[in-house]
Amino acid sequence: MTTNPTHRFDHRKYRPGPVVDLPNRQWPGRTIQQAPIWASVDLRDGNQALLEPMDVTQKRRFWDLLIRLGFKEIEVGFPAASQPDFDFVRWLIEEDRIPADVTVQVLVQAREDLIRRTFEALVGARQAIVHVYNSTSPVQRDWVFGQDREGIKTIARQGAHWVQQGARDYPETRWTFQYSPESFTATEPDYALEVCEAVLDVWQPTPENPCIINLPATVEVATPNVFADQVEWFSTHVSRRAGVILSVHTHNDRGGAVAAAELALLAGADRVEGTLLGNGERTGNADLLTLAMNLYSQGIDPRLDLSDPDEIIRVCTDCTGLTVHPRHPWVGELVYTAFSGSHQDAIRKCLSRQTDDQPWQVAYLPIDPADLGRDYQAVIRVNSQSGKGGVAFVLERDYGLVLPRWMQTELAPLVQQASERRGGEMDPASIHALFRARFIADDPQWLLGYRLDRNGHDVIEARIGDRSGERILRGEGDGAIAAFVAAWTAWSGKRLRILDYQEHAIGEGTDAEAAAYVQLDVEGARITGAAIDRDTVAASLRAVLSAVNRQGRA
Structure with missing residues (x-):
């Protein structure tokens, strides 16, 4: 029996996203002159998209990274919907971990009980952004909420009232209000404007006391130029423009999140929300590191300290469990490596002539890798x-x-x-x-098997073999590796500490193997190990054993 492939892959069931009639568009003739207001949503949008959301320790580590990089607006969670988010916001405030020039942002739906809970989480904050939203696209209106245009607008207007009332209850905090018409890119432009105007009528922003209107490409539905048209149309039609900070939040469903954000800046946006390295729902958010480096490469101060990308990658990888592709723009392992002989020759000749007092102009290298602590490599x-x-x-x-x-x-x-x-x-x-031979050491001790119980805290029982027989090690911790390290430390009396750990699949499908790499501190000595196994957990445990075996041999 044969099948018609068009039944599985039929373009006719899709329709293009909405466009704006903007014959006199201005953004194509403009250039970006300065960095936007950056708003990191790693701890909210990025965190909620993880298979295993960050624990408290990871959130604190990520927060410290964002502060060091220079972010002044950071969305820290959805405290009304998540007790861990609520507790994290309270920790930031009660432990005075928010610098005076940094504003935390929290997200909340346009519901009275959730808004009330949100303000409770922010008690004592010097300044904060309360970000309220509701969906406005036709499919959300008709199929999800069963509301007409007026009904959706009423939800937005009422949410704006509740936010305003909540702020009045806590006058000691300097409040900024933010509204997002979720699914903006799939919403009719005139209606998106109508809903935002209803919100502005409630908040009455001024240049001295502005609010934020955030236009999200909740799902990227068209090319970046279409988004730029939507942003420019909105920017030139919204009332009280001088009292509105126009923000964008782009997603990467079509692979254009960074481009869409850049064109939105040309179209009038003042602010960009996104994440480091592009983590986020589905294909992710706009990658703020890439966007900031794009500005840097054009001679624009990004107002973020990106001089140590390896540290950024290390923290992001450790906290999210997501690896960085070696071809990732600007910071991938291989982006300053030339494999082509002609490329190598051109780079070598340019580097020999480049001087410190000249603008950078080296073939195939858009920036000096040394700015990011990297070296050019020819292979x-x-x-x-x-x-x-x-x-x-x-x-x-x-x-x-x-x-x-x-x-x-x-x-x-x-x-x-x-x-x-x-x-x-x-x-x-x-x-x-x-x-x-160097990194995979299955002798003198090897893994015979393990049992892992996960119920809020990982408990492991590992069977370890050696030439004298076998033994059972038991331990617990946050994750299988931490539990195994605790078990080994308790048995051996040697202090083990994980410095770095990475893993990835080799190949695809159910038969794919997992490779694990670990760097340990064993009694003050730094030692590495690796392992390959069809079982991901087994690979990680065997990698730890490889490192221990190597340290024992040394």
């Missing part, structure tokens, strides 16, 4: 002249192994030494063999 084949980038490239290309930077640094000299002894190029199989 075609791996030999005694190759660096860690080439070794990493070969292992990823031929074996699907994406080594962390710290493991690349340890492996590269071994490959170089082997190449020097051999007197020529190192083939991929030899590099892979060196990797396994």
